[in-house]
Amino acid sequence: MTLTLQKSAPATRSDLRPIAANAITYLFLIAAAVLTLAPFLMSLMTSLKSPKQFATTPTLSLPSPVTFENYQSLFTGSINFLVPIVVTIQVVVVLVIGQLVGSVLAAYAFAMLDFPGRNALFWVYLSTMMVPPIVTAIPLFMMVSEVGLRDTFAGIVVPFMFASPYAIFLLRENFRSVPTQLLDAAKLDGAGPMRTLWSVVLPMNRPILATLLLITVVTQWNDFLWPKTITTSQTWQVMTVATTYLQSQYENNWTLVMAATTVAMLPLVLLFIIFQRQIVRSIGITGSR
Amino acid sequence: MATQTLVEGRSTPVSRTAGSGGLRRLLTGYGFLAPSLIGVFVFLLAPVGIVIALAFAKWNLISPLEWVGTDNFSYLFGDRKFLNSIWVTILFTALAIPLTVILGLLLAVMLNRKLPGTSALRVLYVLPWVCAPLALGVVWKWIFAPTDGALNAILGVRIEWLSDLGLALPSVAVVHIWSKVGYVSLFFLAGLQQIPISVYEAAKLDGANAFQTLWRITMPLLRPTTFFVSVTSVISSFQIFDTVYAMTGGGPAGRTDVIASRIYSEGIESLRIGRGAAMAVILLVVLVLVTVGQQLYFRKRLTYDMS
Numbered sequence: 048m049t050l051t052l053q054k055s056a057p058a059t060r061s062d063l064r065p066i067a068a069n070a071i072t073y074l075f076l077i078a079a080a081v082l083t084l085a086p087f088l089m090s091l092m093t094s095l096k097s098p099k100q101f102a103t104t105p106t107l108s109l110p111s112p113v114t115f116e117n118y119q120s121l122f123t124g125s126i127n128f129l130v131p132i133v134v135t136i137q138v139v140v141v142l143v144i145g146q147l148v149g150s151v152l153a154a155y156a157f158a159m160l161d162f163p164g165r166n167a168l169f170w171v172y173l174s175t176m177m178v179p180p181i182v183t184a185i186p187l188f189m190m191v192s193e194v195g196l197r198d199t200f201a202g203i204v205v206p207f208m209f210a211s212p213y214a215i216f217l218l219r220e221n222f223r224s225v226p227t228q229l230l231d232a233a234k235l236d237g238a239g240p241m242r243t244l245w246s247v248v249l250p251m252n253r254p255i256l257a258t259l260l261l262i263t264v265v266t267q268w269n270d271f272l273w274p275k276t277i278t279t280s281q282t283w284q285v286m287t288v289a290t291t292y293l294q295s296q297y298e299n300n301w302t303l304v305m306a307a308t309t310v311a312m313l314p315l316v317l318l319f320i321i322f323q324r325q326i327v328r329s330i331g332i333t334g335s336r
Numbered sequence: 337m338a339t340q341t342l343v344e345g346r347s348t349p350v351s352r353t354a355g356s357g358g359l360r361r362l363l364t365g366y367g368f369l370a371p372s373l374i375g376v377f378v379f380l381l382a383p384v385g386i387v388i389a390l391a392f393a394k395w396n397l398i399s400p401l402e403w404v405g406t407d408n409f410s411y412l413f414g415d416r417k418f419l420n421s422i423w424v425t426i427l428f429t430a431l432a433i434p435l436t437v438i439l440g441l442l443l444a445v446m447l448n449r450k451l452p453g454t455s456a457l458r459v460l461y462v463l464p465w466v467c468a469p470l471a472l473g474v475v476w477k478w479i480f481a482p483t484d485g486a487l488n489a490i491l492g493v494r495i496e497w498l499s500d501l502g503l504a505l506p507s508v509a510v511v512h513i514w515s516k517v518g519y520v521s522l523f524f525l526a527g528l529q530q531i532p533i534s535v536y537e538a539a540k541l542d543g544a545n546a547f548q549t550l551w552r553i554t555m556p557l558l559r560p561t562t563f564f565v566s567v568t569s570v571i572s573s574f575q576i577f578d579t580v581y582a583m584t585g586g587g588p589a590g591r592t593d594v595i596a597s598r599i600y601s602e603g604i605e606s607l608r609i610g611r612g613a614a615m616a617v618i619l620l621v622v623l624v625l626v627t628v629g630q631q632l633y634f635r636k637r638l639t640y641d642m643s
Contacts, residue, residue, distance in 0.1 A: 068449075068546065069449075069451060072446045072449050072451055072454075073451065073454075075442070075443075075446050076443075076446050076447070076451075076454055076457050079443060079457070079461060079517075079518075080457050080460055080461070082514065083460060083461055083463060083464065083514075083518065084460070084463075086464075086472070086475050086476065086479060086486075086514075087463070087475075089479065089486045090475045090478065093478070101484065102484075105489065106484050106485070106486060106488075106489035107486060107489050107490065145371075148371065149371035149372045149375060150372065152368045152369070152370075152371060152372065153368065153369050153371070153372035155368055156364075156365050156366075156368035156369050160361065160364060160365045160368065161361060161365070162361045162362050162364070162365025162366065163358075163362060165365060168369070171376065171381070172372070172376055175376055175380045175381060175384075177623060177624055177627045178380060178384055178620065179575045179619070179620070179623060180575075181575055181577060181596045181599055181600070181616065181619065182383075182384070182387060182616045182617075182619060182620045183379075183380065183383040183384065183387065184599070184600070184603070184604065184616075185387055185390065185599070185603040185604060185609060185612050185613050185616055186382070186383035186384075186386035186387045186390065186613070187379065187383050188603075188604055189386065189390070189397065189609065190382075190383070190386070192397060205379075206379040207375075207379065208375075209371045209372060209374045209375025209376075209378075209379065210371055210372030210374075210375035210376065211375075212376060212380070215372060240364055240368070265466055268468070269467070269468035269469065269470070269471075271468065271469070271470040271577075271578045271581070272577055272578070272600075275581075276600075276604055286468075286471075287468050287470040287471065287578075290468075290470060290471055290474055291470060291474065291581070291582060294474050294477070294582075299481075299484075301478045301481065301484060304474060304478065305475070305478060307474075308471045308472075308474050308475050311468060311471040312467045312468065312471050312472075315466050315467055315468070316463070316466070316467065318466070319462075319463060319466045323459045323462075324459075326459075326462065326466065327458070327459055327462060327522060330462070330465075330519060330522050330523075
């Protein structure tokens with residue numbers, strides 16, 4: 048690319064122009080990187096200061112000495128942030144397993160089985176992708192309250208544990224690319240649909256299943272609206288709900304609050320660092336969240 | 337792609353004969369669908385039906401439900417708070433989305449120059465997208481805090497970012513932009529990578545400068561991506577809730593009271609279920625229109641390869 052530039056431009060400017068362009072590019076990209084990271088680093092820094100240190104030193108000074116006082120108070124005494132961590136893990140595990148199992152089965156049916164009503168149903172499933180969570184929040188709140196499951200673990204997970212239309216759509220597209228010869232071979236071997244799914248289709252679709260697993264974990268871990276809607280006590284607070292609760296209880300105790308946000312985000316930041324390539328690819332597949 | 341596969345599906349040679357084979361196929365098919373049918377019909381479609389019904393009712397979960405016809409809607413269209421929330425949502429979208437799209441495009445163009453050391457940055461920019469908007473909102477609430485917040489410390493000023501009537505919404509919009517730009521840039525990057533290099537080489541031979549290349553070649557060729565990104569960004573910004581809840585709770589004086597916050601506080605916090613449901617129905621209708629419009633424009637689903 049630089050070669051063609053040099054050929055076409057006059058001699059003296061040709062040497063400078065690409066250098067200037069590169070410099071601007073680096074400047075822009077580095078500035079963007081700094082802006083992206085700064086809030087994370089600044090909040091981490093604040094969480095490592097004692098409240099007294101934070102009050103008496105300049106806001107952006109480095110913590111000296113580094114103290115884990117805030118993290119200690121998060122997990123000992125009256126706050127007990129361990130409860131929301133455990134609740135969140137339980138919620139995420141149930142939702143991820145439920146959604147993946149339900150979605151894999153449905154996607155297999157839509158991709159490979161033939162039965163009356165299949166195509167119409169698929170369009171119905173697709174159309175539900177348009178419905179935003181804030182629209183179903185009120186009726187679900189009403190339904191769950193009517194059966195007495197408000198502020199229970201079941202109330203949090205049951206409405207969302209059966210399947211995700213989006214996951215079904217994604218899996219169906221991928222299941223369809225399994226070569227028919229393989230399916231025929233499985234049939235000749237006497238494999239029923241369940242065997243075929245388990246030993247032919249699933250092993251061939253490991254990458255998309257891994258991607259979907261990641262997206263589901265991220266989405267459910269970060270969910271706030273529904274857990275906030277359906278829980279009233281601290282017993283069933285998930286991390287996001289507990290974070291806002293803490294923030295309202297300890298208004299302006301920023302060192303403690305930043306410790307809480309750090310704890311709430313850390314697992315996903317780690318997940319992100321480990322699986323960055325898969326996550327970036329998943330965005331390409333998902334289209335939009 | 338969806339339409340195409342559907343047609344293929346119809347033409348599968350498997351017979352549709354009745355009898356035991358047909359019955360077995362029916363049972364197998366619906367057996368596999370069973371869990372998702374519960375999810376879709378009981379927890380997605382039924383709620384949509386219920387929310388539409390409740391929009392014509394007056395109810396607070398406790399006293400008996402009362403059918404009130406279109407009262408909720410006629411009330412809402414004279415309700416300052418509701419009209420304000422529509423205005424705030426539109427203003428928020430107008431502040432946040434164009435900048436997100438432009439910055440995302442710029443970032444992608446810069447990344448696409450593939451200078452040494454920049455490929456790792458592509459991933460870094462997506463980091464905010466992975467984190468809970470709620471937690472990020474709380475972090476930014478501190479950053480914007482008047483006395484001991486980071487931003488005022490950096491600028492050496494004492495501005496009430498989140499309680500100033502004029503600054504609150506732009507401040508929330510900045511956070512939205514910050515968290516979405518990296519994500520949006522990935523779509524543009526994928527779009528850019530589909531443009532053949534030969535097009536650029538030809539432009540350079542013709543003596544086009546960088547700006548001309550961007551404006552005359554890159555932008556027109558990226559139009560489908562730009563459209564897709566813009567529409568999906570608008571759809572998600574019409575639903576923004578977590579960030580607002582964490583940063584301002586809708587205040588000051590309703591200046592950040594977006595439609596989702598309004599639905600939440602009316603329908604769930606104040607238990608005026610009918611009014612909340614009516615607002616939810618209005619939002620749903622708008623979103624369905626936007627989505628269907630987008631689908632009609634595209635006809636086929638765009639897929640991006642970012643591996």
